[in-house]
Structure formats: C-alpha cells, structure tokens
Amino acid sequence: MEHSSPQYSCPECHSGHMKTVGTFLFVERAGMPLCIPDFPAWVCDLCGLREYDRLALSELEVMLDSNRRSMGKKPGHRVVGDHDLGGRDAESGHRPKS
Numbered sequence: 001m002e003h004s005s006p007q008y009s010c011p012e013c014h015s016g017h018m019k020t021v022g023t024f025l026f027v028e029r030a031g032m033p034l035c036i037p038d039f040p041a042w043v044c045d046l047c048g049l050r051e052y053d054r055l056a057l058s059e060l061e062v063m064l065d066s067n068r069r070s071m072g073k074k075p076g077h078r079v080v081g082d083h084d085l086g087g088r089d090a091e092s093g094h095r096p097k098s
Contacts, residue, residue: 007019007020008042010044010046010047010049011049012044012047012049013044013046013047013049015046015047016044016045016046016047016049017044017045017046018042018043018044018045018049018051019042019043019044019045020040020041020042021040021041021042021043022037022038022039022040022041023038023039023041023043023050024036024037024039025039025041025052025060027060027064029064036060039052039053039056039060040052040053040056041053
C-alpha cells in the first residue's frame with residue numbers, strides 16, 4: 001500500500017493541490033546568504049506556490065537567534081522569499097489575497 005502525504009487545494013490558483021515537500025529556504029543573516037536544504041514546505045503541484053511550515057520556521061528562528069546570542073552579534077536576518085528569487089512565497093505576504 002502506497003502512503004501519500006496529506007494535501008489540500010491551492011489558495012492561489014484554486015486548481016492545484018498543495019503537497020508536503022522538502023525544499024530550499026533562503027535566509028540572510030548579517031548580510032550573508034544562508035541556504036537551508038530540505039526545509040519542510042507545502043508546494044502547489046500546478047502553480048508552484050510555496051508555503052513554508054510555520055513550526056519549522058519558528059524552530060529555525062530559535063536556533064539562529066540562540067547562535068547569534070552565543071556569538072554576541074547584533075540581529076541582522078530576514079527570510080528571503082521566493083519572490084526575491086523569481087518565484088512566489090506565501091509567507092512573504094506579497095501576493096494578492098483571494
């Protein structure tokens with residue numbers, strides 16, 4: 001029996017289905033790019049809309065902030081959305097609301 005991941009309709013195109021995948025997440029820390037592979041996200045199989053897992057984003061922030069505190073550096077990070085790289089990112093808030 002094949003196990004399939006849970007899916008739901010895409011909030012952007014309303015035709016595709018959102019499926020769980022591991023994808024790249026790009027973060028900028030103190031002016032330096034950081035690429036995190038295999039980051040949990042939901043991606044539309046039709047239009048490519050990407051929604052990063054909120055719990056994973058929170059855990060990443062905790063890890064990056066604890067590393068920053070241990071190094072004694074000032075905060076200087078932001079999540080670079082797919083729109084900055086030519087794609088779309090649902091967490092960025094830069095897409096029209098339906």
